[in-house]
Amino acid sequence: MNPDMNLDPTGDDAIDPYSPELGSIATENGDKENVTKTGTTTVGLATEEGVVIATDRRASLGGRFVSNKNVVKVDQIHPTAAMTLVGSVGGAQSFIRTLRSEASLYETRRDEPMSINALATLAGNFARGGPFFAIHPILGGVDEEGSHVYTIDPAGGVMEDDYAVTGSGMQLAYGTLEGEYNPELSTEEARELATRAVQAASERDTGSGNGLVIAEITDEGVEIEEFDDLAEAL
Amino acid sequence: MQGNQQQQAYDRGITIFSPDGRLYQVEYAREAVKRGSASVGVRTEDGVVLAADRQARSDLIERDSIEKTHKIDDHIAIASAGHVADARKLIDFARRRAQVNRLRYDEPMGVEPLTKAITDTIQDYTQTGGARPFGVSLIVGGMENGEPRLFETDPSGTPYEWSALAVGGGREDIQEYFEDNYEEGLTLEQGVGLALEGLAEPDDDGLDPDGVDLQTVDEDGVLTVGQDVIEEHLDERDLLGGDDE
Numbered sequence: 001m002n003p004d005m006n007l008d009p010t011g012d013d014a015i016d017p018y019s020p021e022l023g024s025i026a027t028e029n030g031d032k033e034n035v036t037k038t039g040t041t042t043v044g045l046a047t048e049e050g051v052v053i054a055t056d057r058r059a060s061l062g063g064r065f066v067s068n069k070n071v072v073k074v075d076q077i078h079p080t081a082a083m084t085l086v087g088s089v090g091g092a093q094s095f096i097r098t099l100r101s102e103a104s105l106y107e108t109r110r111d112e113p114m115s116i117n118a119l120a121t122l123a124g125n126f127a128r129g130g131p132f133f134a135i136h137p138i139l140g141g142v143d144e145e146g147s148h149v150y151t152i153d154p155a156g157g158v159m160e161d162d163y164a165v166t167g168s169g170m171q172l173a174y175g176t177l178e179g180e181y182n183p184e185l186s187t188e189e190a191r192e193l194a195t196r197a198v199q200a201a202s203e204r205d206t207g208s209g210n211g212l213v214i215a216e217i218t219d220e221g222v223e224i225e226e227f228d229d230l231a232e233a234l
Numbered sequence: 235m236q237g238n239q240q241q242q243a244y245d246r247g248i249t250i251f252s253p254d255g256r257l258y259q260v261e262y263a264r265e266a267v268k269r270g271s272a273s274v275g276v277r278t279e280d281g282v283v284l285a286a287d288r289q290a291r292s293d294l295i296e297r298d299s300i301e302k303t304h305k306i307d308d309h310i311a312i313a314s315a316g317h318v319a320d321a322r323k324l325i326d327f328a329r330r331r332a333q334v335n336r337l338r339y340d341e342p343m344g345v346e347p348l349t350k351a352i353t354d355t356i357q358d359y360t361q362t363g364g365a366r367p368f369g370v371s372l373i374v375g376g377m378e379n380g381e382p383r384l385f386e387t388d389p390s391g392t393p394y395e396w397s398a399l400a401v402g403g404g405r406e407d408i409q410e411y412f413e414d415n416y417e418e419g420l421t422l423e424q425g426v427g428l429a430l431e432g433l434a435e436p437d438d439d440g441l442d443p444d445g446v447d448l449q450t451v452d453e454d455g456v457l458t459v460g461q462d463v464i465e466e467h468l469d470e471r472d473l474l475g476g477d478d479e
Contacts, residue, residue, distance in 0.1 A: 007327045007355045017337035106339075110347050114339070121340035 018129025020098045021105065037134070038073055038092065039063050039207020041169030042084035043197045044138040045181060045190045046147040046162050050218035051140035052187060054194035054233075055084055056169070056201065056208040057226070063168060063207040074215045076222040078103040079113050081141025082215045083123075086167045087154070088134035095135055099123055116141035116148040120158050128156025136166045142219050169201025169208040176200045187216060195233045202230070249363055259367055260360050263389035266316050266369030272402040273302055273313035274432045275373035276416070277384040278425035281452025282375035284313040285429040287402075288447050303449040305456045307332035309342050310376030311449045315402025316389075317369040324372060324387075328352055345376040345383035349393045357391025371401035376451045398428065404436030411435040422452055426459065430467050440475025441468055 015021065042055040059068035073085040077100040085092035102122060107113045114122075120139050127135065139150040151157075151164045163181045165173040176197040185193065191214060202209040212227040227233045252258060273286040286302030303313045304325045312328060314321035331351050335343035352372065359365045367389045374385040386394045386401060398416045400408035411432050420428065426448065434441045443465040450457050468474040 007323060007358075015331075015334050015338070017334050109350070110344060115341065118339035118341050122338060125338060 016129070018125045020102055020126065022098070022101050036061060036067050036089045037063070037087060037207070038071065038085055038089060038167065039169075039205070040073060040084075040086050040167030041165065041173050041198050041201035041205060041208040042073060042086055042138050042167050043165050043173055043177070043194045044084070044140045044149040044163065045177075045185065045194050046140070046149045046183070047185050047187055047190045048147070048183065049187050050142050050216060051082075051147050051149055052190040052194050053082055053084060053138065053140045053215040053217070054191070054198045055167075055213050056198050057210040057213060058208055059089060060207050063205075066210070069210040070226070072213050072224065072226060074213055074224060076100075076215075076224070077139075078116075078119055078141060079107075080143065080217060080219060080221060081116055081119055081139060082217055082222050082224070083140075084138045084166070086136045086138070092135045092137065095123075095126065095137070098126065113143070115145070116143045116150070117145075120148070120150040120152065120160070123150075123152045124156045124158035126156075127152050127154060138164055138166055140215070140217050142217055147217075165197065167201075167208065169198075169205035172201040172204055173197035187218075191216070192234055195230060199230045249361055257360060257390070260390050263316075263367040263369045264371075267371045267389065267401060268403055268405070270315040270317070270370075270402040271302075272400055272404045272408060272433060272436070273315045273371075273373055274398070274400045274408060274412075274429050275313060275375050275384045275386075275396065276398045276412070276420070276425040276429045276432070277375070277382050277396070278420040278422050279418075280382070280422045281377065281425070281450055282311075282382045282384050283422065283425040283429045283448070283450050284311050284373055284375050285426075285433050285446060285448040286313045286315070287433055287441070288445055290445065297444050300447070302447040303458075305449070305458075306348070306374075306376070307336075307343060308455050309378075309451060310345055310348060310374065311451050311456045312375070313373040313401075313447075313449075315371050320368045320370040321372065324352055324355070324368060324370065327355060328374075344378045345374060345385060346378065346393075346395075348376075349374045349385040349387060353387045353391045353393045355391075356387060356389065360389075360391060373399065373401060377453065380453070382452070398432070400432060407436045408432040422450055426450065426463075427467055427471065430464065430473065431471060434468070434471075434473040434475075437475075440473045442475055443468060 039060045044053045055073040057070050059071045215224045271287040276283045284303045288300040306328045332343040372387045398412040443461045448459040
């Protein structure tokens with residue numbers, strides 16, 4: 001125990017800002033060749049009413065073999081926030097589980113949910129301090145200040161924007177969004193635009209496809225819907 | 235003889251309950267707090283006031299070196315009563331914890347979570363072999379989401395929230411004064427007045443402005459109130475004591 005960092009006589013109360021309070025993060029020293037990747041196109045749009053997130057459903061090995069056709073790549077991590085799985089599936093899943101339990105612990109202790117900025121900061125710290133190298137999620141959420149869309153990059157970079165895309169189909173999806181997004185979009189319009197962006201990527205990116213998942217986040221909560229056919233979502 | 239030896243065992247061992255369920259070392263730590271000079275806290279509409287009596291045992295001691303109120307972060311301060319050295323360890327713990335919160339969440343530490351982090355640490359020292367309880371009570375005051383909050387920590391590691399409180403020597407008299415005179419909706423200025431009246435309550439001789447350490451915390455941050463302002467407040471209330479009289 002370093003007495004300068006810690007007052008606990010049992011030596012276990014020092015909090016490292018860059019790692020989870022609960023458990024530790026497993027390192028990823030396995031067979032990197034055969035790691036399942038999401039490939040993926042995940043889109044987040046902020047509107048005045050909330051945040052719309054759309055993702056495809058494909059998991060692949062290096063973008064050349066489809067290893068799963070119905071992955072739900074967006075998950076609730078907080079009463080009014082959701083995160084997408086992008087990159088190594090194992091890394092992204094444990095990242096999401098870790099953030100969900102940290103957010104829950106924070107809320108239980110303080111009797112108020114984390115702000116989305118705090119959640120994004122914590123996610124960035126974990127990405128920076130932990131071994132989740134191969135992830136690039138979008139965090140969408142609503143708090144007292146309004147709607148937020150953040151990207152968290154593998155080195156811990158945290159950037160907020162009105163709309164964002166991550167994953168192997170990002171250039172195609174961004175092409176659809178540029179010039180079409182505006183902050184006054186209704187939820188319906190945002191759903192349509194996000195769907196078209198994922199659709200464009202699914203047509204041309206080998207790492208994206210097999211349907212669509214849409215998450216709608218408002219101050220009431222998170223709703224996630226799955227679609228086999230993109231046309232159903234429109 | 236046997237009985238006497240057992241009594242000594244639970245008297246000395248901090249982690250040992252007495253047969254009637256008491257932890258004597260924790261109770262002795264509370265006594266240590268009573269031996270310290272008083273500190274008070276008052277919560278007002280706009281912020282909190284922390285004030286402490288810093289008695290000097292000699293005229294040659296530099297008063298500023300007797301620190302009883304401490305800034306923790308831009309929005310939180312702590313006043314202490316009891317063993318100064320024990321208080322300092324907890325003050326430094328609180329300062330680090332407040333910064334860890336900013337690093338981890340990019341937001342200021344709440345007053346309630348900070349108080350609970352401190353009391354959890356204090357509690358560790360009542361249940362760990364070889365440790366000694368902290369002989370200090372703290373008053374933790376600050377702003378949380380725009381609201382003034384005021385807490386007490388005691389040597390057992392229990393947190394309490396207050397509108398106005400005193401810890402340390404003369405606690406009963408001061409607390410009774412606050413109970414009779416505290417009202418909701420005080421301005422920060424009125425809170426400073428009430429804190430000084432409380433601090434002066436146990437002693438008929440009034441207060442020497444030099445012997446009062448006073449900080450306020452409001453939306454603008456932590457402010458150490460100067461001797462001249464304290465003197466004005468004391469003079470207005472006819473509580474001015476000190477060396478000249």
